Amino acid sequence: MPGSNAILSKIFLKNVLSNRLFVAIVAxxxxxxxxxxxxxxxxxxTHIMSVLRLxxxxxxxxxxxxxxxxxxxxDLSVGSLLSLGVVxxxxxxxxxxxxxxxTLVIVPLIGFAIGLISGVGISYxxxxxxxxxLAMASVIEGISLIFTKGFPSGNAPPLLETxxxxxxxxxxxxxxxxxxxxxxxxxxxxxxKWGYILYGVGAxxxxxxxxxxxxxxxxxxxxxxxxxxxxxxxxxLLSYTGTPYLNLGAPYIMPSIAAVVIGGVSLAGGSGDxxxxxxxxxxxxTLTSILVALQTTEAVRQIVYGxxxxxxxxxxxxxxxx
Amino acid sequence: MNIKGGLKEIYQNPSLPSFLILVGMxxxxxxxxxxxxxxRVFKLNFLTFTPLIxxxxxxxxxxxxxxxDLSIGASISLxxxxxxxxxxxxxSSIILTLVCAFGLALLISLFxxxxxxxxxxxxxxxxxxxxxxxxxxxLFIKPTPGGYIPKHFYQAxxxxxxxxIPVPVLILxxxxxxxxxxxxxxxxxxxxxxxxxxxxxxxxxxxxSLTKLKAFLLSGIFVALAAVCVVSQxxxxxxxxxxxxxxxxxxxSIIGGISFSGGKGSVAGAMMGGLxxxxxxxxxYFANITSFYQEFMKGLIIxxxxxxxxxxKLRGERxxx
Numbered sequence: 188m189p190g191s192n193a194i195l196s197k198i199f200l201k202n203v204l205s206n207r208l209f210v211a212i213v214a215x216x217x218x219x220x221x222x223x224x225x226x227x228x229x230x231x232x233t234h235i236m237s238v239l240r241l242x243x244x245x246x247x248x249x250x251x252x253x254x255x256x257x258x259x260x261x262d263l264s265v266g267s268l269l270s271l272g273v274v275x276x277x278x279x280x281x282x283x284x285x286x287x288x289x290t291l292v293i294v295p296l297i298g299f300a301i302g303l304i305s306g307v308g309i310s311y312x313x314x315x316x317x318x319x320x321l322a323m324a325s326v327i328e329g330i331s332l333i334f335t336k337g338f339p340s341g342n343a344p345p346l347l348e349t350x351x352x353x354x355x356x357x358x359x360x361x362x363x364x365x366x367x368x369x370x371x372x373x374x375x376x377x378x379x380k381w382g383y384i385l386y387g388v389g390a391x392x393x394x395x396x397x398x399x400x401x402x403x404x405x406x407x408x409x410x411x412x413x414x415x416x417x418x419x420x421x422x423x424l425l426s427y428t429g430t431p432y433l434n435l436g437a438p439y440i441m442p443s444i445a446a447v448v449i450g451g452v453s454l455a456g457g458s459g460d461x462x463x464x465x466x467x468x469x470x471x472x473t474l475t476s477i478l479v480a481l482q483t484t485e486a487v488r489q490i491v492y493g494x495x496x497x498x499x500x501x502x503x504x505x506x507x508x509x
Numbered sequence: 510m511n512i513k514g515g516l517k518e519i520y521q522n523p524s525l526p527s528f529l530i531l532v533g534m535x536x537x538x539x540x541x542x543x544x545x546x547x548x549r550v551f552k553l554n555f556l557t558f559t560p561l562i563x564x565x566x567x568x569x570x571x572x573x574x575x576x577x578d579l580s581i582g583a584s585i586s587l588x589x590x591x592x593x594x595x596x597x598x599x600x601s602s603i604i605l606t607l608v609c610a611f612g613l614a615l616l617i618s619l620f621x622x623x624x625x626x627x628x629x630x631x632x633x634x635x636x637x638x639x640x641x642x643x644x645x646x647x648l649f650i651k652p653t654p655g656g657y658i659p660k661h662f663y664q665a666x667x668x669x670x671x672x673x674i675p676v677p678v679l680i681l682x683x684x685x686x687x688x689x690x691x692x693x694x695x696x697x698x699x700x701x702x703x704x705x706x707x708x709x710x711x712x713x714x715x716x717x718s719l720t721k722l723k724a725f726l727l728s729g730i731f732v733a734l735a736a737v738c739v740v741s742q743x744x745x746x747x748x749x750x751x752x753x754x755x756x757x758x759x760x761x762s763i764i765g766g767i768s769f770s771g772g773k774g775s776v777a778g779a780m781m782g783g784l785x786x787x788x789x790x791x792x793x794y795f796a797n798i799t800s801f802y803q804e805f806m807k808g809l810i811i812x813x814x815x816x817x818x819x820x821x822k823l824r825g826e827r828x829x830x
Contacts, residue, residue: 308816314816315769318769321759322760322812323808323812325804325808328808329803329806329808330805332805333802337801441641484649485645486645489644489648490649492645493642493643493644494638497624497639500630501628501630
């Protein structure tokens with residue numbers, strides 16, 4: 188009957204449009220189309236791959252951030268942890284493939300330990316996450332400086348450089364790696380006990396306490412994991428750049444939070460998933476690359492990026508209260 | 510009142526830890542710099558401290574009402590760039606510039622306040638977005654540092670009143686006076702009420718959104734004041750000058766005993782926090798600690814003072830930020 192068809196399609200449209208993931212994917216597509224109009228070749232396979240590859244770093248940082256935000260907190264130290272990861276990785280790798288295994292263990296471990304410090308301050312001393320991680324960011328930045336004495340040394344070994352810049356069947360390794368990570372993370376979040384507890388802890392629900400998990404201890408460990416993941420992101424970034432630089436992580440802090448918001452994770456904690464966040468990372472990275480390609484001045488880039496974040500924040504604020 | 514009761518009151522004052530730290534800071538400073546208590550050094554110190562203290566007041570107001578303002582540093586950047594771009598030698602030009610600066614500061618406050626109070630978007634993200642936008646505008650106006658501030662204007666800042674009060678100190682005294690006037694008004698109680706428990710405040714008839722908006726406007730006044738000091742001190746417009754002020758204002762508020770769950774702490778405490786932070790930076794400089802260690806030490810001090818500050822307070826307070 189014609190009437191119910193109309194109603195059915197209205198319901199379908201409403202459900203599809205209110206699906207944040209769908210909207211995010213469409214937004215990315217539109218952005219690429221826009222880029223193609225201005226720069227023919229923007230939507231070429233190679234270029235899409237290179238933009239996607241660039242998104243991976245933000246994607247990993249945003250992963251750690253998502254976990255923390257779902258648990259009910261926020262982490263402003265992810266950038267400085269990435270920076271630290273870069274310089275420590277370079278130092279231990281020293282350009283030799285042999286050093287890869289030990290570096291793969293040491294770097295996330297250091298990140299985990301530092302993250303735990305934040306976690307302790309937040310969970311047990313009661314310092315608000317914003318402040319604790321903000322202060323830790325300065326401390327970690329200082330550690331980077333002290334560690335390198337201002338001159339980062341070492342570089343990525345050939346194997347890691349291949350993973351960082353290489354491709355297989357025209358697909359960059361990093362993107363494949365990210366795909367695997369996205370799958371694993373989504374499975375853990377949605378299908379395992381740990382994911383369930385994470386959402387419970389974030390929502391402060393009784394079920395979390397009833398399942399015998401200390402919410403405080405769990406949250407503390409989440410900050411540890413975020414630290415490990417952020418430091419690992421630094422290792423990945425080093426694979427891409429080859430040589431270490433100081434302060435590579437600063438541009439990732441706030442975009443990681445923006446990506447989390449875009450991806451539909453509530454800042455109050457307890458809900459959201461990583462796939463939307465990953466899409467958000469792609470969106471933000473694509474936007475930045477368009478702005479850079481347009482040879483806009485830093486001033487214009489800042490204004491555009493800031494206005495965009497504002498629009499996103501405002502629209503999500505309204506939706507979040509529905 | 511007996512002595513024991515009086516002592517207990519002092520002991521429980523939330524600003525006491527800050528005061529003690531302040532005394533400690535002054536002592537360390539005096540040790541490292543023998544000329545610390547001379548008038549010249551006193552004035553020199555306050556030339557740099559005053560903007561920081563004013564910015565700490567601005568941030569404290571926002572935190573007390575339950576939010577945070579990450580755009581303060583960018584506001585300083587934009588305001589100083591604006592002033593250095595349009596100020597001329599004539600008296601009328603100076604007045605016009607100052608009016609524009611204060612007007613812009615209030616406009617920025619309105620902007621932030623609107624999205625936070627009425628759209629109810631998270632203050633952290635809104636002021637972060639504003640930060641980026643304002644910084645972009647400042648860069649647009651002055652991609653490289655430049656501009657002009659008339660000599661008689663900035664000399665005034667570096668001058669003295671009655672030969673014993675440096676102008677920066679006078680500005681701080683005026684700021685304190687402004688705030689003590691405000692503390693007698695209704696808005697003062699409203700700000701603390703909303704910060705402490707917005708729902709309860711709403712239930713008792715307070716217009717929460719309007720209160721938050723007014724808090725932002727009040728904060729803007731102090732930001733503008735700080736910008737005037739900064740531009741007088743540097744005599745130039747630099748889009749990147751404000752970057753450090755945001756984190757410093759947050760740190761100063763923490764050190765000054767402002768609680769991030771809102772509704773607690775005093776502006777006087779924030780001022781002390783700003784002073785302590787300024788003295789700390791001095792200490793780091795005079796102790797010949799290399800710039801490598803300075804950021805690290807600043808962060809460390811903040812973490813430590815946080816830990817000390819949080820322990821006696823109630824645990825389990827959820828931050829509203």
